[in-house]
Amino acid sequence: MATTERDALGRDAVRVRRVVTRLRAADAHPVIRPRIQPGADTVVEFRGVSKLYGPGGIGLERATFAVNRREMVFLVGATGSGKSTIMRLLIKELEPTEGTIRVAGRSLEEIERKKVPYYRRNVGVVFQDFKLLPTRTVYDNIAYALQVTGASRKQIRATLPDILHMTGLSTKLHNYPHQLSGGEQQRVAVARAFAGHPPLLLADEPTGNLDPETSIGIMQLLYRINRAGTTVIVASHDNEMVDRMRRRVIELRRGRIVRDEASGLYGSREENTGELGERLRAEARP
Amino acid sequence: MRRVHGLMKPAFFLKEATRSMRRNAVPSFAALASVLVTTLVLGVFIPVVQATNGAANDIRSRVLVDVDLNPSATNAEVARVKSELQGAAHVKSVQFVSKQEGYEQERKLNPQAFALVGYNPLPDIFRLTPTNPNESGALRAELDQSSPPGVRVVTDPAIVDVQNRQAQTNTILSATRTIKLTMALLAGLLVFASVLLISNTIRLSLFSRRREVEVMKLVGATDWFIRWPFVLEGLFLGALGGAGAIGLLALAKITLVDPLANTFKLISQPNMIDFRLLVIILMASAIGVSAAGSGLSLRRFLRV
Numbered sequence: 001m002a003t004t005e006r007d008a009l010g011r012d013a014v015r016v017r018r019v020v021t022r023l024r025a026a027d028a029h030p031v032i033r034p035r036i037q038p039g040a041d042t043v044v045e046f047r048g049v050s051k052l053y054g055p056g057g058i059g060l061e062r063a064t065f066a067v068n069r070r071e072m073v074f075l076v077g078a079t080g081s082g083k084s085t086i087m088r089l090l091i092k093e094l095e096p097t098e099g100t101i102r103v104a105g106r107s108l109e110e111i112e113r114k115k116v117p118y119y120r121r122n123v124g125v126v127f128q129d130f131k132l133l134p135t136r137t138v139y140d141n142i143a144y145a146l147q148v149t150g151a152s153r154k155q156i157r158a159t160l161p162d163i164l165h166m167t168g169l170s171t172k173l174h175n176y177p178h179q180l181s182g183g184e185q186q187r188v189a190v191a192r193a194f195a196g197h198p199p200l201l202l203a204d205e206p207t208g209n210l211d212p213e214t215s216i217g218i219m220q221l222l223y224r225i226n227r228a229g230t231t232v233i234v235a236s237h238d239n240e241m242v243d244r245m246r247r248r249v250i251e252l253r254r255g256r257i258v259r260d261e262a263s264g265l266y267g268s269r270e271e272n273t274g275e276l277g278e279r280l281r282a283e284a285r286p
Numbered sequence: 287m288r289r290v291h292g293l294m295k296p297a298f299f300l301k302e303a304t305r306s307m308r309r310n311a312v313p314s315f316a317a318l319a320s321v322l323v324t325t326l327v328l329g330v331f332i333p334v335v336q337a338t339n340g341a342a343n344d345i346r347s348r349v350l351v352d353v354d355l356n357p358s359a360t361n362a363e364v365a366r367v368k369s370e371l372q373g374a375a376h377v378k379s380v381q382f383v384s385k386q387e388g389y390e391q392e393r394k395l396n397p398q399a400f401a402l403v404g405y406n407p408l409p410d411i412f413r414l415t416p417t418n419p420n421e422s423g424a425l426r427a428e429l430d431q432s433s434p435p436g437v438r439v440v441t442d443p444a445i446v447d448v449q450n451r452q453a454q455t456n457t458i459l460s461a462t463r464t465i466k467l468t469m470a471l472l473a474g475l476l477v478f479a480s481v482l483l484i485s486n487t488i489r490l491s492l493f494s495r496r497r498e499v500e501v502m503k504l505v506g507a508t509d510w511f512i513r514w515p516f517v518l519e520g521l522f523l524g525a526l527g528g529a530g531a532i533g534l535l536a537l538a539k540i541t542l543v544d545p546l547a548n549t550f551k552l553i554s555q556p557n558m559i560d561f562r563l564l565v566i567i568l569m570a571s572a573i574g575v576s577a578a579g580s581g582l583s584l585r586r587f588l589r590v
Contacts, residue, residue, distance in 0.1 A: 091504065114508075121506035131501045135309045147298065148507040192505065 049099030059085035061255040072226040075235040077252035083235035124193030128205035132177040145195040167191040183214035302515035313491030321527030324480040329535040342462040349419040353412040359444040376425040378417040426450040520580030528572030
């Protein structure tokens with residue numbers, strides 16, 4: 001625990017220095033180019049990444065940031081601010097117009113098209129619209145993520161119960177997506193994203209279609225996954241919820257990073273998932 | 287990460303394919319029906335084209351050049367002319383038709399006229415079949431002594447005249463050419479329509495599943511992992527549609543065509559395609575087109 005705190009402090013110091021550097025740079029030069037020193041702990045690194053959609057359409061402009069192992073980061077901003085662009089760049093659905101993206105030290109540019117599926121197996125993704133396979137049961141939806149990796153039926157049978165238990169879906173095994181509530185569908189999506197125990201999990205507006213109470217459940221789930229050691233990046237426009245999570249926040253506006261606040265600034269201690277849920281509910285009440 | 291090649295899990299892919307067909311019964315049935323109809327049409331059309339072409343070729347082979355011999359030619363001269371003709375260019379075969387044989391043939395065609403004439407006006411002739419019907423003119427020029435200078439001419443005092451029945455030949459050639467061209471055009475159109483029909487059906491059924499494909503890609507499925515079930519499905523539906531069409535064709539052949547074959551020359555063409563060969567061609571194309579079509583049409587949706 002002490003080690004973690006020291007690590008966190010060290011990271012925070014780096015981050016504060018980074019913000020200061022950036023502010024100074026912004027004064028001197030319109031382009032924000034903070035120095036980042038990616039260490040062995042860096043999972044995601046964006047270096048001067050821009051994405052243009054046709055002439056005039058800016059998805060992302062010279063974004064530079066790094067996410068460390070076991071970190072939980074929130075991307076906030078209005079629609080069109082570039083949150084989803086970052087997500088889509090990270091799963092290599094889009095290619096950056098300029099700049100380099102590194103995941104676990106490896107430049108995404110170097111991954112050829114044929115190898116993309118193998119890369120994606122190491123990145124779990126959750127979407128606002130769940131993106132479940134409508135013709136498969138809960139069990140088959142989650143199992144598919146393992147089947148693509150070549151897992152045998154035996155291996156899948158051994159792995160799935162844990163994930164189903166963790167996501168609270170044990171009783172819904174044989175239901176089809178349309179027989180589930182929105183919250184349950186999103187749980188299936190999270191379970192599928194986490195089935196292969198990827199080191200990185202991305203969630204793009206995971207609570208966008210859900211009511212506040214259900215959203216808390218999903219956030220708890222992501223929090224638990226993060227505490228289990230997975231780096232989690234969540235895009236959300238629900239600022240209140242993000243603030244209550246007391247985690248690092250990167251705010252985007254029209255494709256630019258305008259704020260990068262470390263979780264340490266909130267001065268929170270490590271909560272367990274239950275405590276987080278209680279606090280989220282308490283703070284949600286007016 | 288352990289990498290598993292797509293081919294290593296045939297049982298899984300087979301299960302996926304049957305599942306998908308059960309789940310998408312309507313598009314699957316549409317695909318099957320379009321394969322069946324197309325194969326059926328193709329199965330009728332191939333023999334028809336064959337028979338028509340055969341008939342056209344048969345007629346074209348009747349384009350002949352007659353070499354009239356001097357009535358006073360001796361046997362030795364006739365033999366000499368024969369060997370000269372056999373050696374000439376453009377000649378496929380040489381047939382001797384004696385005065386008497388010619389008379390019998392012509393009298394059968396036009397008995398009244400010959401009754402009027404009362405005697406045999408015909409000379410002994412050599413009937414030449416040109417190697418290519420289109421070359422009958424050249425062949426005639428080669429043999430005819432009144433040809434323009436510069437043409438190599440086979441001359442023999444025993445040859446009186448060379449005829450290729452100009453008007454008749456031209457009619458036969460142009461008519462059969464039209465028939466052959468029309469058939470080729472129709473066949474091309476039909477193949478084009480079939481390919482459009484099948485690819486459209488496949489595309490429609492895939493379009494309804496494009497989201498599914500997108501999700502599979504996001505989870506990290508390789509292209510072939512997604513493609514194999516589709517290809518198997520296409521293979522299976524193609525085989526089923528092809529088999530259905532062949533069943534119907536066999537039924538039609540046994541009940542309609544075979545009884546008529548004895549009566550109609552067109553049907554009993556000796557060069558008509560063998561039914562077994564037809565079955566193999568149809569089956570192979572039905573399966574091939576639908577499997578390849580499924581696999582290829584998917585390519586568009588795999589670009590995620």
